[in-house]
Amino acid sequence: MIAPQTAPAGPAGLHNPLDALLGYQLRRASTVMMAHLGAALAETGLTPTEASILLLIDANPACTQSDLGRALAIKRANMVPLMSGLLKRGAVERAPVDGRSQALSITANGQALVADVRNRIHRHEQCFQGQFDAKALDAMIAGLQLIRATVQDEA
């Protein structure tokens, strides 16, 4: 049972019983890191999602749009505008595999962008990973994966 709380709130803010909840802390921490990542990527003109797609294509040459959607839990329909932005930008190219699939790859021009994205993400991650020692960081990552695995993964 979660005990009802009647203690008065301090001058700094309200008493927040949600602070003890894993889901609440997860959501707030995620929002903080996403905002920080968005700022770190702003100069590239990419959103965190677009940057993720870029890194995933780079690590999986010849993958398809549907593959990416499955890996990142993005619906096929929502992949379309995401991909068309990266294609128009000339960072990604497509080659037909069969009549319906297209193999994705980073263009020669896109390589520099990928490297820049990698550096920016790395610096961003260091801001937060630096708060933990190696053991604690591994425990955090493992814990988060455990949470993800608790329920069958999203679409």
Add this chain to the structure above:
Amino acid sequence: MIAPQTAPAGPAGLHNPLDALLGYQLRRASTVMMAHLGAALAETGLTPTEASILLLIDANPACTQSDLGRALAIKRANMVPLMSGLLKRGAVERAPVDGRSQALSITANGQALVADVRNRIHRHEQCFQGQFDAKALDAMIAGLQLIRATVQDEA
């Protein structure tokens, strides 16, 4: 430096270099827990955000709408439809403090809803907290708060 990856993806899916990133794992884990919480609350007709507001008012009688917004990082403008739903439902009532502030409280009728919400959130949290021993859970919560505190808190 994040090493470039060239290993082939297994048949189960793509190779995902984002798996080593705290921000990525945070986002995915948060999405999983939010979806699970949404399902746990569905029968109450409340969203996770509305349920959070309810618990926060219950823990902070006579708080204002703006107080809640600050505690939950919800902009004043976005609090309006949230509050009006809870008011129309008869779970929350308002009493004027001065000419501009209104003190919020849970109605007599709303108490049962708060209790139900508390139980549902508790069962939901147990699904995930149950994966950790007490020490690991404390470390997770503390780690998430540390991440939040790394950057000055959101609006």
Add this chain to the structure above:
DNA sequence: TATTGTTATACTCTATAACTATA
């Protein structure tokens, strides 16, 4: 029959700007 890529569309969340009335 299932899958790829696509269009169109709707719904939720979040963000900004502006207004009023109060302090």
Add this chain to the structure above:
DNA sequence: TATAGTTATAGAGTATAACAATA
């Protein structure tokens, strides 16, 4: 001048349904 509450609105992000072409 700053704050509480409100309105209107714009922009993301995400969801479903449907379609054509292909496997």
